[in-house]
Each structure stands twice: as structure tokens, then as C-alpha cells.
Amino acid sequence: MTGSDRLVEVLPKAHLHLHFTGSMRVDTVRDLAAKHGIRLPDALLGDWPPRLAKATDERGWFRFQRLYDAARACVRGEEDMRRIVREAALDDAAEGSRWLEIQVDPTSYAPFVGGITPALEIVLDEARAVSASGEIGVGVVVAASRMRHPLEARTLARLAARHAGSGPGEVVGFGLSNDERRGLVADFAPAFGIARRAGLALVPHGGELLGAQSVMETLEHLGPDRIGHGVRSVEDPQVLDAVAAAGVALEVCPGSNVALGVYADPEDVPLRRIMEAGVRVALGADDPLLFGSRLSSQYTAARSLGCSDAELAELARGSILASRAPDGVRRAALEDIDxxxxxxSGKPAGPPR
Structure with a gap:
């Protein structure tokens, strides 16, 4: 049935699409700005969340990126970085998430902690520490930027490979983010080859700002396990079928899609079409700091699109099965989804076993 009283906040799930800077609480970015004497844009100080222009055009994307960069500039050292990881994990655990794969580009924070290796190691260490509580496990995805040279992506892939693992506080995946209109997907294939040989999940972005062809190029050149967003694969049935045939999961972020103007209204997000095509879906919040919605809100959005509780449970299963969560976490979460x-149901299930 739809519209039931089962609480999506206690539905066990995994969160596979959350960016480090974008995960911040708005109060945290304001605290960090005050701490470091940084003036934030009015959009991060007044009514929240900020109103974003349509990011499918260059001007709208620039506004989004300017706010994101302003928030990132407030992160100035190890203490700040640890706080972000810890709060992201606590917020996720409060919404039923059993496993979080937080995505970080360590080059953004390297100048304040002595390099990209220390930057990554700080994130990994705090991920291990917060996972020790047993409420949630946190793995890390190292992400390269399409705005930078592909050789830098190879450097990050090698760094990720050195810290590769399958447990909390380890690098579990390698991604490619930022404006997908920049750079050629094929140029990043060598970096993804490094990550593949290290056994990392390959999780590039594609198919949000650009259409189905972006998804097809990602499939062909990078051989992903998951694609961040990928919603516009529905614009070409052959591409959507190719995603399903390849067994690639899509990290669908309804709140992001609407906030960035990819779709005008929540009901336009093609979640059900993707599910009906047999594609595994993991719902994600992307950048709650700028979009104003966290993980459970994405499940609420799915319910408003007509998803029954059984279908919400299937989305949660999809997130767990598409994750790199340890076997024990996966088994416990799947049992508790049932x-x-x-x-x-409706009462909180137990912590991961």
C-alpha cells in the first residue's frame, strides 16, 4: 500500500551518494565560518536551504558551485574534517542508515593538513572511529574531479588503491564528480583501470546535467559498478536497457534533481521508470547542505511518487546490495528490511550485527 504509517526513518538502508562538503549541517558551516573568520554568502546565512538557479545551464551551475566552494573554504584543518565525518555518520544513523559511503576529493583539503595522503587518512581514521560505535559503518569513496587534468585522477586512484579495503574506515570506491559537461569521459579510463585492479567499486557521476549519451559513454569507457544519478538514461530506452543489462546500479537523488532544475517538479523524477526497467536503485541525498534534504527525505519523495512500502523496501535492499558494506552488516540490514x-514494524530495528 502507499502512504502507510511505516516510518522511512527506521527503514534500514545504505547511503551511497553523499559528498563530504555537501554533507555538512548548515549550523556547522556557519560555525566553521565564524571560527576561521570567513564571510559566507548571504544564501548560506539567511533562509535555508538556498534557492538555486537551474544548474543545467552554465549560469545556474556557477551559482551552485560558488556556494559549494564557499562552504568548502570553511574547512581548514583536521578538527573540521573529523567533525564533518562524525556528523554525517550520526545524521545518517538517525535516519536508519546502516552503512555510509562518503565521497571525498582529498585535494580540496590537502593544503591545510600537509598533503592529499594526510587529508585522506584523517577522513579514514574518523570513519573508523565513528564506526566503532556499532550504529553505522562508514566507508570512503575517493573522487576525482572532471574539472582537473586526468593525470590528477590517476594520482588519486593510486592513493585510493593504497588504502583499499572492504570495511569501515577503508577506501571502498573510486568516483568522478563535478560538472559532467567538462572533460572527456574516455580520458579518465586509465584512472578507473587503476581503481579496478585494486578491487574498488567504480562509481562515477553521469546522466544528470547531460542526457542519456553521458550515461552510455560512462558505461562504455569506465565500466562502472554504479553511476551517480544516471536518471536521464530514461531519455533513450536503449541506454536504460543497457544499464539494466550491465547490472549497474543508479544512485538516484530526487532532491538534487529538483533543486538543480533537472526536473521542474518532484513528480517528474523518473524513479519509477528506472525501477520498472529492472535497474537497481540506491537513493541518495547528494549535498544536503545546499539541497535541504537528507536521506530519509528521498524515501519520502519515492513514497510521494507512488512507491508502496514493499517498493520502498526494495529500494533499501538495492542500496544495501549495491554497497560495499561488510557481509555481516549486509545480512543484518536485509533481515531488518524484511x-x-x-x-x-515502525519501531527502530537493532544496530548492525
């Missing part, structure tokens, strides 16, 4: 569907 329990959420029982008539007595």
Missing part, C-alpha cells in the same frame, strides 16, 4: 514490512 522485519520493517511486518505489521508490527
Amino acid at each position: 522485519a520493517w514490512l511486518t505489521p508490527s
Whole structure:
């Protein structure tokens, strides 16, 4: 049934599309700005969340990027970085997430901590520390930027490979983010080859700002395990079928899609079409700092699109199965998803075992 009283906040799930800077609480970015004497744009100080222009055009993307860069500039050292990881994990755990794969480009924070290696190691260490509570496990995705030279992506892939693993506080994936209208996907294939040989999940962005062809190029050149967004694959049925045939999961972020103007209204997000095509979906919040919605809100959005509780549970299963969560976390979460569907559900399930 739809519109049930089962709480999406206690539905066990994994969060596979969350950016480090964009995960910040708005109060945190304001605190950090005050701490470091940085003046934030009015859009991050007044009514929140900020109103974003349509990012599918250059001007709109520039506004989004300017706000993102302003928030990132407030992160000035190890203490700030640890706070972001810890709060992201706590916020996710409060919304039923059993496993978080937080995405970070360590080059952004390297100048304040002595290089990209220390920057990554700080994030990994705090991920291990917060995972020790047992409420949530946190893995890390190292992401290269399409705005930078592909050789830098290779450097980051080698760094990721040196810290590769499958548990909390380890690098579990390698991504490619930022404006997908920049750079050629094929140029980043060598970096993804390094990550593939290290056994990392390959999780590039594609198919949000650009259409189905972007998704097809990502499939052909990078051989991904998941694609960040990928929603515009629905614009070409052959591409959508190719995603399904390849067994690639899509990290669908409804709040992001609407906030950035990819779709005018929440009901336009093609989540159900993607699900009906047999594509595994993992819902994600992307950048809650700028979009104003966290993980459970994405499940609420799915419910408003007509998803039954059984379908919400299937989305949650998809997130767990598409993740690099350890086997014990996966088994416990899948069992508790089934329990959420029982008539007595709605009460928080136990922590990961």
C-alpha cells in the first residue's frame, strides 16, 4: 500500500551518494565560518536551504558551485574534517542508515593538513572511529574531479588503491564528480583501470546535467559498478536497457534533481521508470547542505511518487546490495528490511550485527 504509517526513518538502508562538503549541517558551516573568520554568502546565512538557479545551464551551475566552494573554504584543518565525518555518520544513523559511503576529493583539503595522503587518512581514521560505535559503518569513496587534468585522477586512484579495503574506515570506491559537461569521459579510463585492479567499486557521476549519451559513454569507457544519478538514461530506452543489462546500479537523488532544475517538479523524477526497467536503485541525498534534504527525505519523495512500502523496501535492499558494506552488516540490514514490512514494524530495528 502507499502512504502507510511505516516510518522511512527506521527503514534500514545504505547511503551511497553523499559528498563530504555537501554533507555538512548548515549550523556547522556557519560555525566553521565564524571560527576561521570567513564571510559566507548571504544564501548560506539567511533562509535555508538556498534557492538555486537551474544548474543545467552554465549560469545556474556557477551559482551552485560558488556556494559549494564557499562552504568548502570553511574547512581548514583536521578538527573540521573529523567533525564533518562524525556528523554525517550520526545524521545518517538517525535516519536508519546502516552503512555510509562518503565521497571525498582529498585535494580540496590537502593544503591545510600537509598533503592529499594526510587529508585522506584523517577522513579514514574518523570513519573508523565513528564506526566503532556499532550504529553505522562508514566507508570512503575517493573522487576525482572532471574539472582537473586526468593525470590528477590517476594520482588519486593510486592513493585510493593504497588504502583499499572492504570495511569501515577503508577506501571502498573510486568516483568522478563535478560538472559532467567538462572533460572527456574516455580520458579518465586509465584512472578507473587503476581503481579496478585494486578491487574498488567504480562509481562515477553521469546522466544528470547531460542526457542519456553521458550515461552510455560512462558505461562504455569506465565500466562502472554504479553511476551517480544516471536518471536521464530514461531519455533513450536503449541506454536504460543497457544499464539494466550491465547490472549497474543508479544512485538516484530526487532532491538534487529538483533543486538543480533537472526536473521542474518532484513528480517528474523518473524513479519509477528506472525501477520498472529492472535497474537497481540506491537513493541518495547528494549535498544536503545546499539541497535541504537528507536521506530519509528521498524515501519520502519515492513514497510521494507512488512507491508502496514493499517498493520502498526494495529500494533499501538495492542500496544495501549495491554497497560495499561488510557481509555481516549486509545480512543484518536485509533481515531488518524484511522485519520493517511486518505489521508490527515502525519501531527502530537493532544496530548492525
